[in-house]
Amino acid sequence: MINMRRNLKAAILGSTGLVGIEYVRMLVNHPYIKVSYLAGKGSVGKPYGEVVRWQTIGQVPKEIADMEVKPTDPKLMDDVDIVFSPLPQGAAGPVEEEFAKQGFPVISNSPDHRFDPDVPLLIPEINPHTISLIDEQRKRRDWKGFIVTTPLCTAQGAAIPLAPIYANFRLDSVFITTIQSLSGAGYPGIPSLDVVDNVLPLGDAYDNKTIKEITRLLKETNRNIPESYPEDLSLAATTHRVATIHGHYEVIYATFKEDVNVEKVRESLDTFAGEPQRLKLPTAPDRPIIVTNQDARPQVYFDRWAGNPPGMSVVVGRLAQVSRRAIRFVSVIHNTVRGAAGGGILAAELLVEKGYIDKR
Amino acid sequence: MINMRRNLKAAILGSTGLVGIEYVRMLVNHPYIKVSYLAGKGSVGKPYGEVVRWQTIGQVPKEIADMEVKPTDPKLMDDVDIVFSPLPQGAAGPVEEEFAKQGFPVISNSPDHRFDPDVPLLIPEINPHTISLIDEQRKRRDWKGFIVTTPLCTAQGAAIPLAPIYANFRLDSVFITTIQSLSGAGYPGIPSLDVVDNVLPLGDAYDNKTIKEITRLLKETNRNIPESYPEDLSLAATTHRVATIHGHYEVIYATFKEDVNVEKVRESLDTFAGEPQRLKLPTAPDRPIIVTNQDARPQVYFDRWAGNPPGMSVVVGRLAQVSRRAIRFVSVIHNTVRGAAGGGILAAELLVEKGYIDKR
């Protein structure tokens, strides 16, 4: 089985985009998933290395630089076993359906199918059991392939640290303020005049989708406390972008239905691990959450690449007791790694392990 | 009396600093306070226009550009009637005491005396009655002059909109996240490498002083509801700087002890006015708080100069009901104008009106 895995071939849709390049970077040294098809749009027919805007660490890997960018067409992907789809909203929906129909497992970072009732919205450490929705999806849609989505990067930055808290404490309200990076909006994305000497609020629509995704993720978190889902859990988010390139910074105030001890919260964050850690998946960080006690940390520049693989751990800091029933913490997540490409690869690894992805 | 006022002469300590220049800019057209003495440190003996770093709108006023920068020495200020002191922490304390001892009214933007029990921490719209502390101060210290302080810019950005809310509703908790500008830290202030492609947390000390000042300001706010100060009001702040030049942006979540109607909160903000408005003080904005309903506003770049005089109004937006007992809003305050120099001039005008400042 190990040997088989070594041969899994991946297509990356939108491969020259800001998430596409992280897929390329992370898969180049992957033990059993290999980049075999680079799909693009404007640059079809040209060498990847010439057309890509490599806005990440390092340089375009040599073995990838000369690969030709090809059309986004399932018929040309006979030998592809997995499709990673970081396509933009709107464009992604029908393309992903077509691929799933044609028999491909599609790991999507796009919002278009996130709230289809038979599509998992997967953070492998939080709701791995939701991959069983795939069975229902295939049956209902009569597909050989399937779609699995990963959540909005912003939602992940809050949901990952909130998951162990929600699992272990009687959470009442969550008040989130985000200070997000530019790469989350893609390229060209945010106009420069919106963020030089400015703080850009993203407005109600962005706030609301963030809340909606976190709500679903928490609902799907297994609780260790004897209580059904509190329908009155109140979540609010106020979202912004500033002139940072990568890394979402989020300030989270949480209130509880009973007194809470911040040291116990710290312990739940510190010891948090999930299925990927137990299965020792290749892209699983030892610790999904790294808690820092330094006063002026985390910082976006210094902490976004935390963990191993770099960028796969969420860094939590500024953890403090605000009142008997309220705490405060801050998180930094690498939005295009853990929040997109890295989360997608981790999802694929879980699906391989669980038998949902294999040589086609 | 009007005539007398027209002759009030002001000294500005630290006049070449980031708050000093706003004092100069705002006083140049003041109806009765005139800049007569520009005190500085490194640049004594040189023309103001040559040495000042004019990091604000417009150019150095012609009538000021040729004035010589002079030493910070009360003995040289015989004809000065008011002293504005935006000196940095530590340096300010003893200097301000000396001036007060020598008979000068000192309006300080510095933290050194903010928590002396006999020194007002004044926002003229919020706690004008606290100027009576001056009588006690003079008696206790045997001074002819006195010291009045204005609060930290960051505290003002939250306290001004919280004041009408606190006055009219049974506030329970306040959770603040700030995204502050660089000018609040003076020059040279924040190293560039701390804020390019980064979000800089200011840490516990800054968080705590923000809370401490807001707490005092709310305690001194007259309430319209039949309730004594709730000792269990819980305040928390998480403070940051990003690469904006002027203007502090603050996200504020407030919870209440009973159900609250966000429209009534809006009304209390919209109609907020205080002593400066009733007295029509020259530097009083018509509306201390301007509420915007635009989805992606306020923004630092576009709203920091709001009001008339520009920069004297706090802009509040993103006002929303989070749950039955919680609301959210955002504020933008011009930190060196309303939050420092403009607040200082407004304080001086109130003190003139109340008879505490006159020709010496």
Place this chain on the structure above:
Amino acid sequence: MINMRRNLKAAILGSTGLVGIEYVRMLVNHPYIKVSYLAGKGSVGKPYGEVVRWQTIGQVPKEIADMEVKPTDPKLMDDVDIVFSPLPQGAAGPVEEEFAKQGFPVISNSPDHRFDPDVPLLIPEINPHTISLIDEQRKRRDWKGFIVTTPLCTAQGAAIPLAPIYANFRLDSVFITTIQSLSGAGYPGIPSLDVVDNVLPLGDAYDNKTIKEITRLLKETNRNIPESYPEDLSLAATTHRVATIHGHYEVIYATFKEDVNVEKVRESLDTFAGEPQRLKLPTAPDRPIIVTNQDARPQVYFDRWAGNPPGMSVVVGRLAQVSRRAIRFVSVIHNTVRGAAGGGILAAELLVEKGYIDKR
């Protein structure tokens, strides 16, 4: 005649854009040109103050804020006497022709007609005599109206200080390096990810159009030295953008065919004045070029608003003798004021004075 002028009514095309707002700001206090028609595209029918992105100093003028944005249609502009057109490349060309055909004087900041042989490319201080091309233009095209263009902001930043040098010295080569601001590219314009932690080269096309325009402007400069135009004058430009909002910074090395004395160059810059100064046009700065001797000036932030009206003077500094036949200097120009709207208004004033614009 003065009285008539007081009634000139102006339409501003693209009035909500980055140059459009400077037209509005500058015309609000103009002695005889009044804003009477605000044309826009996406925002027709809405109040100007609600839809404009006011990325300049001050606030939207009260008398303008409630004006409705209207279609770009000459038929609706019966009472308009002048049309200012800061429309983008491509869109501008046919629209401007239509307006000229319908009898309107069109002052264009767009590139589309800059190299029509019968269209002036006007900097009023440099080549005022070229307005006589209008006569030829009207005759050839059988238009009652006409088009006058202003040069690319980047070209103006170099051409204005080069004009007196070219007029008085035997210039041989000019080597320009620009560090331009974002507003020159309009909104949305430059993607933020291109300029955060980056220097963005604009490439050959932008370099070349800069050179082409400067070349024409110098050719049209009257020389005080007994020499015909040197066909072998060599110009080169290397153009960039960085994350500044307004203000183009240009480093210029100039070599000469004979020994040159930098102090004489300084004098020619210092004393430079043209037709607008002699005619005392309302928008003419006293000095089109302000020479600073401070070592670390000009700086974009501190010098872009130089002059009176603010932003109408080019600041030159770092003037130095490099070798017997070479000098170096630096210029800062406010690209949307002197380099666009202000230059357009100054052109209009010259045309009024010369009888080309009057009540229609």
Place this chain on the structure above:
Amino acid sequence: MINMRRNLKAAILGSTGLVGIEYVRMLVNHPYIKVSYLAGKGSVGKPYGEVVRWQTIGQVPKEIADMEVKPTDPKLMDDVDIVFSPLPQGAAGPVEEEFAKQGFPVISNSPDHRFDPDVPLLIPEINPHTISLIDEQRKRRDWKGFIVTTPLCTAQGAAIPLAPIYANFRLDSVFITTIQSLSGAGYPGIPSLDVVDNVLPLGDAYDNKTIKEITRLLKETNRNIPESYPEDLSLAATTHRVATIHGHYEVIYATFKEDVNVEKVRESLDTFAGEPQRLKLPTAPDRPIIVTNQDARPQVYFDRWAGNPPGMSVVVGRLAQVSRRAIRFVSVIHNTVRGAAGGGILAAELLVEKGYIDKR
């Protein structure tokens, strides 16, 4: 001999600074130079990983993170074989002398000894023969150790591409404009308010030292053309910083005493190699200069880490014929790698190969 080399132990002075961290990062995988002593100032006694501000790629290497920061004292460095000194100007001078006196080979990135007549100012590809100055230095000063310096990062960004041009063509004048990054000034270095929405000129002193160093480096370049050093070679530099973190961008115009063919210049740049390449030194990039033909490259963000090891190649682009006797090109150099730590390590490798550094 190989075996001996494997044991060379290095001390890094100023190890927590911006150049210090690049030494640590680059030496961690070095084949024969090992980090054995981390000297610091404010943080003595603490673990390196806790106090360092790791403003570069990756994370603090695990094997280094727990090492204790120690005093800058030669007496404590018994087993150290090489000392790398990126100490700041002024502080470096006497310390480096003391180390050399105590028998240590000192590789300095500091300016203090750069113009001592018996101290090499070394770029290993350009003037490797100057290491023979060490013999004279030791004799004159009666030292067992010695000092070798590397040039200012800004000078290297121009001198490296100018060296093959100077070697092969009859260069007449060079006109440089730099757009430098913040890390070149260290931490805290440049105040944020100097570079947000601004371009900061560095002034005459910085311009002049840049020219002085390039002049010496070119003088020490072996020429392939039959001509002695032209005393009238004219160099000029205009230097600036903008808000980039790493990477100096330089625009260079060069004129020649005779007609020049830009394609031949390109060839001389493309094929440039030196002693480090011939000796296959571990830190030598295959190509010290990488020439790009892309129109809008090099860019600071995308090209500063060029080469292998990353950051050791200078990227040259925008190469163009300006006139028969003038060309233009642009360079990007990683200022703290090739321009400092990497250049220092390469110098050390050359000195090891030439027998100047060995086990002590």
